[in-house]
Amino acid sequence: MNLFYFIAFLSIFFSLLVIFSKNPVYSVLYLIVTFFTLTIHYILLNAQFLAIVNFIVYMGAIMVLFLFVLMLLNLNEDSEPMKSNLIKVAGVVAGMCLLVTLVGSFRALGDSDPLILKNPEIGLVKNLGKVLFDEFLLPFEISSILLLSAMVGAVLLAKKDPKKI
Amino acid sequence: MELAFVIEKFALVIVIFMISLGVAAYSTLAERKIAAFLQGRVGPHRAGWGGMFQPLADGAKMFFKEEIIPTQSNQFLFIAGPSLALLTALIGSAVIPWGQSLTFGDTVVQLQVADINVGILYIFGVVSLGVYGIMIGGWASNNKFSLMGAIRAASQNISYEIAMGLSIIALLMVTQSLSLKEIAAQQSGFINWNVWAQPLGFLIFIICAFAECNRTPFDLPESENELVGGYHTEYSGMKLGGFLFAEYINMFISSAVMATLYFGGYNFPFMNDLGLPQNIITLIGVLFLFAKIFFFIFFFMWVRWTVPRFRYDQLMNLGWKVLIPLGIANIVLTGIWIIVKDTYFK
Numbered sequence: 139m140n141l142f143y144f145i146a147f148l149s150i151f152f153s154l155l156v157i158f159s160k161n162p163v164y165s166v167l168y169l170i171v172t173f174f175t176l177t178i179h180y181i182l183l184n185a186q187f188l189a190i191v192n193f194i195v196y197m198g199a200i201m202v203l204f205l206f207v208l209m210l211l212n213l214n215e216d217s218e219p220m221k222s223n224l225i226k227v228a229g230v231v232a233g234m235c236l237l238v239t240l241v242g243s244f245r246a247l248g249d250s251d252p253l254i255l256k257n258p259e260i261g262l263v264k265n266l267g268k269v270l271f272d273e274f275l276l277p278f279e280i281s282s283i284l285l286l287s288a289m290v291g292a293v294l295l296a297k298k299d300p301k302k303i
Numbered sequence: 304m305e306l307a308f309v310i311e312k313f314a315l316v317i318v319i320f321m322i323s324l325g326v327a328a329y330s331t332l333a334e335r336k337i338a339a340f341l342q343g344r345v346g347p348h349r350a351g352w353g354g355m356f357q358p359l360a361d362g363a364k365m366f367f368k369e370e371i372i373p374t375q376s377n378q379f380l381f382i383a384g385p386s387l388a389l390l391t392a393l394i395g396s397a398v399i400p401w402g403q404s405l406t407f408g409d410t411v412v413q414l415q416v417a418d419i420n421v422g423i424l425y426i427f428g429v430v431s432l433g434v435y436g437i438m439i440g441g442w443a444s445n446n447k448f449s450l451m452g453a454i455r456a457a458s459q460n461i462s463y464e465i466a467m468g469l470s471i472i473a474l475l476m477v478t479q480s481l482s483l484k485e486i487a488a489q490q491s492g493f494i495n496w497n498v499w500a501q502p503l504g505f506l507i508f509i510i511c512a513f514a515e516c517n518r519t520p521f522d523l524p525e526s527e528n529e530l531v532g533g534y535h536t537e538y539s540g541m542k543l544g545g546f547l548f549a550e551y552i553n554m555f556i557s558s559a560v561m562a563t564l565y566f567g568g569y570n571f572p573f574m575n576d577l578g579l580p581q582n583i584i585t586l587i588g589v590l591f592l593f594a595k596i597f598f599f600i601f602f603f604m605w606v607r608w609t610v611p612r613f614r615y616d617q618l619m620n621l622g623w624k625v626l627i628p629l630g631i632a633n634i635v636l637t638g639i640w641i642i643v644k645d646t647y648f649k
Contacts, residue, residue, distance in 0.1 A: 163442065
């Protein structure tokens with residue numbers, strides 16, 4: 139339990155550094171460390187597959203792309219565009235909405251029905267695969283179609299309009 | 304957690320660490336010797352017999368060179384870059400089974416540091432982290448050539464990781480396990496090696512391994528004649544040595560992974576028919592594994608001095624338009640093959 143509190147402290151500490159560091163590249167690097175602490179949380183919950191997938195997908199792929207874009211733009215403290223107050227207010231409102239949603243969902247969840255205690259082996263690859271492809275097959279396939287449609291949309295947006303050339 | 308267990312694992316980690324560094328150091332000599340052989344030269348031959356002490360001389364030179372940190376660079380990240388590159392290169396060896404178990408009286412020593420049941424995915428994760436060292440080092444140098452090299456490395460690694468993942472999925476359909484220990488144990492003898500079941504998957508995997516290690520013909524991140532030195536343009540002394548060393552360690556680890564996944568790991572032909580004690584079989588198996596690894600390292604070097612570097616658009620076309628469709632086709636073919644085998648050739 140002490141280990142959990144230590145790791146939880148590190149997660150919160152580094153995620154605060156993500157927000158407060160001036161240099162965007164530093165922000166991304168702190169975000170990578172935050173994701174690493176989340177991976178440790180998954181391991182503590184005995185969710186090996188989720189841990190390693192978080193490691194590969196978030197730390198190894200998505201964050202590389204974030205870093206890639208930031209390095210390509212090469213943003214500095216000086217060249218950072220001034221944000222208008224309207225955008226700042228909108229950001230605060232959106233953040234609060236997310237907070238309310240999260241708190242509401244966690245309250246509804248309650249800790250009387252913890253999924254992890256019923257079957258501590260659920261996080262292993264074999265058990266997770268059986269659950270995903272049996273009990274939750276339809277949501278699983280629908281979420282993969284969602285990802286595919288997002289990809290198609292991105293390609294469509296990036297493509298030049300043939301009429302305008 | 305007993306003390307004996309901790310000491311055993313610690314000793315194993317130290318030995319593997321030493322072997323990784325030793326192999327990486329002598330790979331530099333082997334590279335120059337093989338280059339010399341392929342180009343009809345003699346190669347390094349002054350330090351020691353046939354240049355045996357050349358790696359030591361190179362190492363000493365690297366240590367005593369002046370360390371230059373550019374004033375306009377980001378000091379902390381400039382040092383963190385090569386350190387991260389070395390770190391990610393070295394931690395990959397933790398899940399590789401170097402041999403079967405050795406028995407001393409009552410104690411059984413497994414020649415593997417950690418047998419986690421998501422071993423392949425761990426290797427895959429470490430490989431995907433490998434690019435951070437290059438990216439951070441290249442960006443922190445505050446140099447256009449370094450930045451270009453870093454960006455090339457990032458996009459190249461992301462592109463080839465997908466094809467590599469697809470080839471691994473097809474392999475998993477055959478082995479039914481993610482644990483490297485179990486995969487190695489399944490391939491006993493010669494006929495059970497995975498390369499016979501997955502020839503196309505192996506081809507995709509080895510091409511992707513070349514790209515992930517930034518070896519020629521995929522060494523665009525450091526291509527000398529367009530980017531000066533690529534991501535390590537500004538580096539000197541042992542920090543440059545760190546980057547170069549990381550490349551050779553990566554080569555060693557990826558050779559070990561290829562040997563384990565596709566070429567039977569520590570297994571060798573007729574291993575169960577010799578009638579030797581288990582410990583002897585294990586030791587011969589370790590030697591065979593290293594022979595396979597050295598063959599793959601030789602293959603890396605052979606290709607380097609044979610195939611010229613690709614253009615960047617050729618690299619991207621190969622990754623996205625050739626290897627990924629091939630990888631998907633390989634998965635479908637493997638699935639059909641498994642079903643046909645289970646239905647008709649029981």
